Amino acid sequence: MTETPKSHGRLTIRPSLRPRELMAEPQVRGAWTARIITLFPEAFPGILGLSLTGKALAQGLWNLETIPLREFGIGKHRNVDDTPAGGGAGMVIRPDVLDAALREAGPGLPVIYMSPRGKPLTQARARALAQGPGVTLICGRFEGIDQRVLDAHDIEEVSIGDYILTGGEIAAQVLIDATVRLIPRVLGNQDSLAEESFSIGNRGLLEAPQFTKPARWEGRDIPPVLLSGNHAAIAAWRASEAERLTKERRPDLWRAYQDGMDPAKDRQLSGASDQSRAHREHQEEPRR
Numbered sequence: 001m002t003e004t005p006k007s008h009g010r011l012t013i014r015p016s017l018r019p020r021e022l023m024a025e026p027q028v029r030g031a032w033t034a035r036i037i038t039l040f041p042e043a044f045p046g047i048l049g050l051s052l053t054g055k056a057l058a059q060g061l062w063n064l065e066t067i068p069l070r071e072f073g074i075g076k077h078r079n080v081d082d083t084p085a086g087g088g089a090g091m092v093i094r095p096d097v098l099d100a101a102l103r104e105a106g107p108g109l110p111v112i113y114m115s116p117r118g119k120p121l122t123q124a125r126a127r128a129l130a131q132g133p134g135v136t137l138i139c140g141r142f143e144g145i146d147q148r149v150l151d152a153h154d155i156e157e158v159s160i161g162d163y164i165l166t167g168g169e170i171a172a173q174v175l176i177d178a179t180v181r182l183i184p185r186v187l188g189n190q191d192s193l194a195e196e197s198f199s200i201g202n203r204g205l206l207e208a209p210q211f212t213k214p215a216r217w218e219g220r221d222i223p224p225v226l227l228s229g230n231h232a233a234i235a236a237w238r239a240s241e242a243e244r245l246t247k248e249r250r251p252d253l254w255r256a257y258q259d260g261m262d263p264a265k266d267r268q269l270s271g272a273s274d275q276s277r278a279h280r281e282h283q284e285e286p287r288r
């Protein structure tokens with residue numbers, strides 16, 4: 001072996017110094033686009049390249065572009081971060097560096113910073129995003145991003161839950177996965193969207209339990225109603241199970257669903273309660 005791991009490491013750093021490269025996938029005009037500002041473009045498409053989202057990406061039903069933040073770094077070492085003002089642990093991404101990347105991303109797509117301080121991601125939000133042209137996502141690293149660049153661009157922050165990740169890349173993939181599967185033709189069977197948890201068709205509630213063959217497994221039977229062939233009875237069972245599960249496990253969702261029945265309370269609702277509002281809007285639509 002003549003090559004040491006260190007020299008290999010240097011070689012792998014080089015490509016990030018080249019001008020911006022789009023992902024290898026064909027870029028289709030007009031398709032829903034995820035544009036991702038990240039220090040780790042190699043993390044994409046990641047899991048999104050597999051299964052239904054991967055097939056849809058290859059078919060051009062959605063586009064993926066990465067903007068490597070490192071290319072906008074300062075000086076010979078392309079520094080993107082510096083120590084926190086006021087002291088403390090870790091590093092903060094510089095405002096000028098992210099600003100340059102945002103200019104490269106350009107206008108046309110809503111910009112979201114994946115952040116634990118953001119508004120929690122909901123199915124309603126994924127639905128709204130799926131209906132738009134796409135999204136520019138900023139993936140943070142280290143301690144986060146200088147507040148001034150977030151303020152200057154009036155950037156919205158979205159969280160995927162009350163825990164801290166090492167970086168925004170996994171969070172971005174969560175948001176993209178939840179959104180892309182709602183784009184028409186991405187799922188093989190579009191009907192599976194109709195009754196899943198948080199869906200409008202399921203009134204924003206959790207989905208009823210699922211069963212498949214064999215009819216009897218280790219002494220446990222499938223609920224007989226599901227084998228009855230009585231579609232009305234099956235729908236009623238599923239609706240009542242959805243209510244039971246939601247009441248038991250997600251009192252917050254259940255309250256939002258009930259509050260959603262009262263238009264006077266509508267303005268106070270947010271987050272999970274978007275579900276019940278969406279349900280009401282759906283109810284007001286003429287039945288097809």
Ligand code: SAH
Nearest residue numbers: 114115116140143159160164165167168171
């Ligand atoms: N110091 C920050 C956390 C930084 S974590 C704080 O205490 O609020 C580093 C990066 O990971 C963040 O910039 C963000 O992009 C991403 N990240 C971490 N947790 C996240 C979450 N729950 N949702 C979305 N992004 C998250």
